[in-house]
Amino acid sequence: MDKFAQQVQALRPQLLRYARAQLRQPEWAEDAVSDTLLAALERPAAFAGASQLKTWLVGILKHKLIDQLRRHQREATTLDADDAHDVDDLLFDATGHWRETPAHWPDHPEALLRQRQFLAVLDACVERLPCAQGRAFMMREWLELDADEICKELAISPTNLWVLLHRARLRLRDCLQHNWFESPAHGTP
Numbered sequence: 001m002d003k004f005a006q007q008v009q010a011l012r013p014q015l016l017r018y019a020r021a022q023l024r025q026p027e028w029a030e031d032a033v034s035d036t037l038l039a040a041l042e043r044p045a046a047f048a049g050a051s052q053l054k055t056w057l058v059g060i061l062k063h064k065l066i067d068q069l070r071r072h073q074r075e076a077t078t079l080d081a082d083d084a085h086d087v088d089d090l091l092f093d094a095t096g097h098w099r100e101t102p103a104h105w106p107d108h109p110e111a112l113l114r115q116r117q118f119l120a121v122l123d124a125c126v127e128r129l130p131c132a133q134g135r136a137f138m139m140r141e142w143l144e145l146d147a148d149e150i151c152k153e154l155a156i157s158p159t160n161l162w163v164l165l166h167r168a169r170l171r172l173r174d175c176l177q178h179n180w181f182e183s184p185a186h187g188t189p
Contacts, residue, residue, distance in 0.1 A: 004044045008037055011054055015061055021123060022065050022138045024131055028072060032064040039064075062143050069139070069153050118180060125175035129168050136161055137168035 015036060019029035039060055040047070047056050093099050126134060132154075139150045140161075151161050 004047075005041055007053055008040050008057065011057055012037060014054065015057060018058065019061060019065060021126060022142060023068055024134055025072070028068045032061060032068045035064045035067070036061040065143060066145070066153070069135075121176065121180045122172075125172050125179065128175060129171055133164050133168040133171065136164040137172075140165055 012033060015033045016029060019032045020026060023029045023032065036057060040057055047053065126137070129137060136150060136154065136156075139145045139153065140147070145153075147158060147161055150156075151158055154161070156164070
């Protein structure tokens with residue numbers, strides 16, 4: 001095995017972790033990563049060295065993830081209207097204000113993002129999202145797809161997408177609030 005192939009293969013676990021977080025289906029993630037590695041190894045000359053190898057592979061992987069989602073779009077779930085009211089009732093009062101005021105978050109979130117522990121907590125929080133919310137959130141925030149493309153891929157309306165993203169962000173906020181910002185191990189009360 002040549003040096004390039006060894007470097008590509010060494011990044012497989014990281015690519016697989018990323019793919020699993022995006023797709024939530026281990027088999028789909030395996031397929032996407034395998035397709036990514038195959039594409040990279042078939043055309044090593046395509047890697048010009050203008051970026052890091054990992055960045056280049058993640059770029060390929062993003063396209064493979066979208067391909068997987070297209071293949072399996074019929075399995076995308078839709079939002080149940082009753083569920084929307086339940087979540088809103090838990091988080092907001094009759095006037096639309098938060099039932100529980102959020103605690104103060106630090107002024108420099110960029111510093112927190114650099115910490116591996118924070119990223120581990122964030123990954124765990126994303127993993128806890130319901131499937132439809134997680135998929136919509138990952139496509140929008142990590143794959144950076146536009147709303148029209150996400151709606152088409154998931155066969156949902158723009159309103160449904162907005163609700164899914166809104167709920168995902170609320171759940172992530174709540175999860176991070178309890179598992180990071182309010183945790184005594186991280187220096188907050």
